[in-house]
Amino acid sequence: MTLQVEQFDAQGVSFVSVTQAFNTTSSMGRLTLNVLLSFAQFEREVTGERIRDKIAASKARGIWMGGNLPLGYDVKDRKLFIVEGEAELVRHIYNRYQELGSVLPLVKELDASGHRTKRWTSSKGNVLGGCRFSCGAIYHILGNRIYLGKIVHKGKAHKGEHPAIIEPELFNAVQTKLSANRVKRVKRKEKATASPLTGKLFDADNFPMRPTFGHGRGKRIYRYYVSETLIPAGQTTNSHNRKGVRISASRLERVLGTTLLPLLPAGSDAETVFKAIARIRVRDTQLRVRLEMSALRGEDEIDNDVLDRAQQIDATSSINGHHLIITIASTAVPRGSARSTPDHIIDDTERRRLLADLVRKSHKLLAKLHASPLHPGDHIGMAAAINEWGRQRVAIGLLAPDIQKMILQGKAPPHITPDLLLNSDIPMKWEEQRRMLGMG
Known part of the structure; x- marks a missing residue:
């Protein structure tokens, strides 16, 4: 009301009450209006307090005061009564969690059995529920003290008028x-390094990529960004989609930090780069990055200054509203047997290092098999590689000397990647090797 009066004043309009003796053109009329508004606000607050007190008193007496109906119960005359079929499912959930010790396999088991959340009709006639169980829904059921026959209000549990479904012993266990389990999860999360791209990274299908990690030798932690469709919780809600990407977090962050740092004002660091990123989309071997223009402009700079710097990195860079759009070309290196799911995106420095490592490791393997061209005297005890992994690497050690020298010196052309060497049928003749690799 006060805002409307101010708008009236701005337009030279006065407010005159028909039922009250005041108008806003005089000081007394304004005072009367403000007093009435104050009393109206006071009345609203008192009414709200009385309603809240009544709800608290009713819940303290164990009365159901409405809300979403819990699985296992229905309501009649403001009293909960047990629906036996649903109650049996609640008992099954408690017992199976006690046996499995984890929510995720329980969710998958319920989904495979065709169990769904409670389906009910609201007072307005809307049909609610009937969905697949999620991990959050199971956690809510397992921690809901209403199944002990209690009503909870602001953290305090009161004996309810409804019967219990779960025995106290099972509930406490x-x-x-x-x-x-909660303590274990917290400790594991504390060990993992913070992932600055959380919530900003998406795969080619526009699914979010979540941070995850694994443990290696010597308690080393390996961080990754993984498509939602490849993690257990995401597979439950996206059972139709099993595609996705797994990317090494440290490599991706290094590529972004090194590439994008020249776009920011002097004195910025990698952390500032990550804060400036609004969104990243991973497409095959490209990173399409959206950056906040406000974070890129230095003092006395205009948008075109930032765009000039960006086009030195990517000629197709453009400004869209408050964002700079830039594409970073990177090489995707598959790991393991999942060739369609690259898990490392590398820059040119990383590509050269990985190529050199492949050559060195191949020579170590050749020496172990007594097949090294550098030690012909050992060839009498020569053995063959026993698996595909070994055969791929042996072939790299038998490349032409000039090709290996170029790789070890970091001078290999950009199109030669670890993936190319590992997945190509390398011929034995050196001239054919040079033609295959496009090295003349």
Whole structure:
């Protein structure tokens, strides 16, 4: 009301009440209006307090005061009563969690069995529920004290008017297991280094890429960004899609930090680069990055200054509203047998290092097999590689000397990648090798 009066004043309009003796053209009329507004606000607040107090008092007496109906119960005359079929499912969830000790396999088991969340009709006639169980829904059921026959209000549990579904012993045992698992998850998360691209990274299908990590030898932590469709929780809700990307977090962050740092004002660091990133989309061997223009402009700089710097990195860079769009070309290096799922995006420096490592490792393997061209005297005990992994690397050690020298010196052309060497049928003749690799 106060805002409307101010708008009236700005337009030279006065407000005159028909039922009250005041108008806003006089000081007394303004005072009367403000007093009435203050009392109206006071009345609203008192009414709200009384309603909240009534709800608290009713819940303290164990009365159901409405809300989403919990699985296992229905309501009649503001009283909950047990729906036996649903109650049996609740008991099954508690018992199976106690046996499995983890929510995720329980969610998959319920989904495979065709179980769904509670389906009910609201007072407005809207049909709600009937969805697949998610991990969050199971956690809510396992921690809901309404199944003990209690009503909870602001953290305090009161004896309810409805009957219990779960025995206190089973409920307490489940809470103990939940607490133990929660502590483990917190400790594991604390060990993982922060992932600055969380919430900003998306794959080619526009699915978010979540940070995850694994442990290697010597308790070393390996961080990754993984498509939602490849992690267990994402597979539950996206069962139709099993495509995705797994990218080494440290390599991706290094590529972005090194490439994008020249775009920022002097004195910026990698952390500033990550803050400036609004969104990244991973497409095959390209990173399409959207950056905040406000973070890129230095003092006395205009948008065109930033664009000039960006086009030195990517000639197709452009400004769209408040964002700079830039594409970073990188090489995708597949790992393991999942050739369609690259897990490392590397820059040219990383490509040269990986190529040199392949040559060195291949010579170590040849020496172990007594087949090294550098030690012909050992060839009497020559053995063959016993698997595909070894055969791929042996062939690299038998490349023409000039090709190996170029790789070791870091002078290999950009089109020669670790993936090319590992997945090509390398001929034995050196001239054919040079033609195959486009090295004349």
